[in-house]
Amino acid sequence: MAKSRFNVGYNASRKQREKAWENSGRTFKPAKRRWESPDELRAMSYPGYLKSQYWRENRYQFLKAASFRCQKCRAKDVELHVHHKTYEHRGCEWMFPKDVIVFCKECHKKEHGQ
Numbered sequence: 553m554a555k556s557r558f559n560v561g562y563n564a565s566r567k568q569r570e571k572a573w574e575n576s577g578r579t580f581k582p583a584k585r586r587w588e589s590p591d592e593l594r595a596m597s598y599p600g601y602l603k604s605q606y607w608r609e610n611r612y613q614f615l616k617a618a619s620f621r622c623q624k625c626r627a628k629d630v631e632l633h634v635h636h637k638t639y640e641h642r643g644c645e646w647m648f649p650k651d652v653i654v655f656c657k658e659c660h661k662k663e664h665g666q
């Protein structure tokens with residue numbers, strides 16, 4: 553079982569995950585709605601996944617951690633996207649923050665070769 557630096561298992565319950573996140577010193581308000589389980593998230597279509605409670609909260613945390621700036625060109629006050637370098641840990645990105653990077657719309661386009 554993969555362990556994150558927060559020392560919770562890959563399939564930890566939402567309660568355990570929230571606790572771990574709180575203990576990690578990040579500001580995190582427990583959701584009113586529960587996070588979908590990793591299995592549920594993996595079974596979702598990509599558009600469905602983007603709308604999940606889990607991803608909406610995690611996306612916000614990643615943007616916040618990047619101080620709402622593009623991590624490549626440092627632009628701020630622009631449209632920001634959270635790009636996945638890998639989908640290996642879809643549903644568990646909060647345990648693998650290096651899997652994602654915050655890009656502005658332009659850097660994101662370039663990253664995808666458009």
Ligand SMILES: [Zn+2]
Pocket residue numbers: 622623624625626627655656657658659660
């Ligand atoms: Zn940029």
Ligand SMILES: [Zn+2]
Pocket residue numbers: 634635636660663664
């Ligand atoms: Zn992307």
